[in-house]
Amino acid sequence: EIVLTQSPATLSLSPGERATLSCRASQSVSSFLAWYQQKPGQAPRLLIYDASNRATGIPARFSGSGSGTDFTLTISSLEPEDFAVYYCQQSSTFGPGTKVDIK
Amino acid sequence: EVQLVESGGGLVQPGGSLRLSCAASGFTFSSFAMSWVRQAPGKGLEWVSTISGNGGSASYADSVKGRFTISRDNSKNTLYLQMHSLRAEDTAVYYCAKEGLPRALLYYFDFWGQGSLVTVSS
Numbered sequence: 001e002i003v004l005t006q007s008p009a010t011l012s013l014s015p016g017e018r019a020t021l022s023c024r025a026s027q028s029v030s031s032f033l034a035w036y037q038q039k040p041g042q043a044p045r046l047l048i049y050d051a052s053n054r055a056t057g058i059p060a061r062f063s064g065s066g067s068g069t070d071f072t073l074t075i076s077s078l079e080p081e082d083f084a085v086y087y088c089q090q091s092s093t094f095g096p097g098t099k100v101d102i103k
Numbered sequence: 104e105v106q107l108v109e110s111g112g113g114l115v116q117p118g119g120s121l122r123l124s125c126a127a128s129g130f131t132f133s134s135f136a137m138s139w140v141r142q143a144p145g146k147g148l149e150w151v152s153t154i155s156g157n158g159g160s161a162s163y164a165d166s167v168k169g170r171f172t173i174s175r176d177n178s179k180n181t182l183y184l185q186m187h188s189l190r191a192e193d194t195a196v197y198y199c200a201k202e203g204l205p206r207a208l209l210y211y212f213d214f215w216g217q218g219s220l221v222t223v224s225s
Contacts, residue, residue, distance in 0.1 A: 034211035036148075043198055043215035044148065055213060087148055091209040092164070094148040
């Protein structure tokens with residue numbers, strides 16, 4: 001069973017700053033990795049699939065990269081609505097999440 | 104517009120049973136696998152179960168295997184999760200989620216319902 005590790009657990013940044021979130025798989029998953037955003041009281045929202053493809057309606061400031069075991073979600077310039085928890089997912093496994101909060 | 108609307112959650116005693124439903128609209132329901140994903144209070148996401156588009160194949164997390172049953176009625180565009188022998192650790196918001204690609208299984212989830220809270224407590 002694949003294990004996903006996300007780092008850091010919490011990222012404290014200011015609006016306008018760049019956010020870099022990491023997801024590491026315990027074995028190669030090729031490019032089969034997705035990223036989700038979840039705000040308090042809301043369902044998760046798909047951001048990225050196949051490691052680097054933005055889902056419909058997702059702003060261009062969100063980008064994904066990586067393959068094999070190491071993946072990155074980058075938010076180029078944080079907007080106030082981007083402060084949330086971010087999860088990576090591969091098949092039936094979710095990572096523990098990274099919380100992006102306001103510094 | 105894709106919509107997924109869960110119902111059936113509530114308070115149940117340990118050892119009890121509950122059935123969740125997820126009414127789907129806005130897409131060809133029978134072409135897509137569907138899943139249940141849960142989130143315990145203050146915790147992360149946990150995959151629970153997935154069923155193929157025609158209902159012929161299902162898989163379960165070890166934590167619910169033998170206690171939960173996923174099913175679907177494609178004539179009613181509805182997904183179900185029958186839960187038996189409920190435990191305190193099953194307390195969570197249960198989300199139904201649509202597969203991102205036709206005929207794919209556990210690839211990615213492109214739409215999620217709003218969630219249904221299940222509380223297991225005496």
